[in-house]
Amino acid sequence: MKIMDAQFIISAVQPHQYPEDALPEIALAGRSNVGKSSLINKLIMRKNLARTSSQPGKTQQLNYYRVNDMVYFVDYPGYGYAKVSKTQREKFGTMIETYIRDRKQLKLQLLVIDIRHEPSKDDQLMYDWLKHYEIPTCIVCTKADKIPRSKWDKHIKIVKTTLGVDPRDSIVLFSSETGLGREQLWDIIMGTIAT
Numbered sequence: 001m002k003i004m005d006a007q008f009i010i011s012a013v014q015p016h017q018y019p020e021d022a023l024p025e026i027a028l029a030g031r032s033n034v035g036k037s038s039l040i041n042k043l044i045m046r047k048n049l050a051r052t053s054s055q056p057g058k059t060q061q062l063n064y065y066r067v068n069d070m071v072y073f074v075d076y077p078g079y080g081y082a083k084v085s086k087t088q089r090e091k092f093g094t095m096i097e098t099y100i101r102d103r104k105q106l107k108l109q110l111l112v113i114d115i116r117h118e119p120s121k122d123d124q125l126m127y128d129w130l131k132h133y134e135i136p137t138c139i140v141c142t143k144a145d146k147i148p149r150s151k152w153d154k155h156i157k158i159v160k161t162t163l164g165v166d167p168r169d170s171i172v173l174f175s176s177e178t179g180l181g182r183e184q185l186w187d188i189i190m191g192t193i194a195t
């Protein structure tokens with residue numbers, strides 16, 4: 001994918017702030033620090049457009065990035081960060097669930113998982129929500145560079161069984177360090193946008 005243009009658009013707190021031009025949206029969910037922002041930066045070949053976290057758990061908005069006047073990436077706040085208060089957690093839950101349920105432009109959800117670890121309870125809850133609302137999902141197992149190649153298959157199997165991945169959903173092995181999986185993920189994204 002050739003990136004001609006990539007821009008940060010808005011940190012949206014309320015649905016009325018979401019863009020109104022009806023471009024397809026690809027959203028990213030995952031635990032705090034799993035590598036969502038790094039993944040966006042890698043996809044769009046910009047080192048630092050999506051802010052990678054110095055303060056985990058701080059982002060409580062939906063961050064919109066527009067690429068090639070063609071698609072938005074929507075970066076969710078990371079979940080599972082211990083220091084976030086219960087009230088904040090509930091606010092987060094409501095915001096995300098509303099977005100997933102109501103946002104017609106949401107064409108594909110990327111659920112980002114650290115390949116090294118078994119998916120958490122929050123990951124499972126998120127995946128169950130997505131399937132409840134029938135959102136096409138791609139599981140992205142990132143930080144692949146952190147384990148030897150010989151272990152990739154075994155770890156992917158653990159992710160698959162723990163989440164109970166729907167056979168219609170794809171799984172991509174990714175690394176924001178090496179760029180592994182970048183083209184494959186773009187192909188999946190373009191495939192969903194086209195339909």
Ligand SMILES: Nc1nc2c(ncn2[C@@H]2O[C@H](COP(=O)(O)OP(=O)(O)OP(=O)(O)O)[C@@H](O)[C@H]2O)c(=O)[nH]1
Nearest residue numbers: 032033034035036037038052053078143175176177
């Ligand atoms: N080795 C390696 N490190 C990665 C990879 N992806 C992300 N990281 C590192 O992991 C840390 C967290 O990455 P972020 O992209 O900020 O994670 P995030 O999911 O956006 O975090 P929140 O915004 O807090 O939810 C950073 O130090 C990244 O450099 C990867 O594929 N490989």
Ligand SMILES: [Mg+2]
Nearest residue numbers: 037051052053
């Ligand atoms: Mg981030």
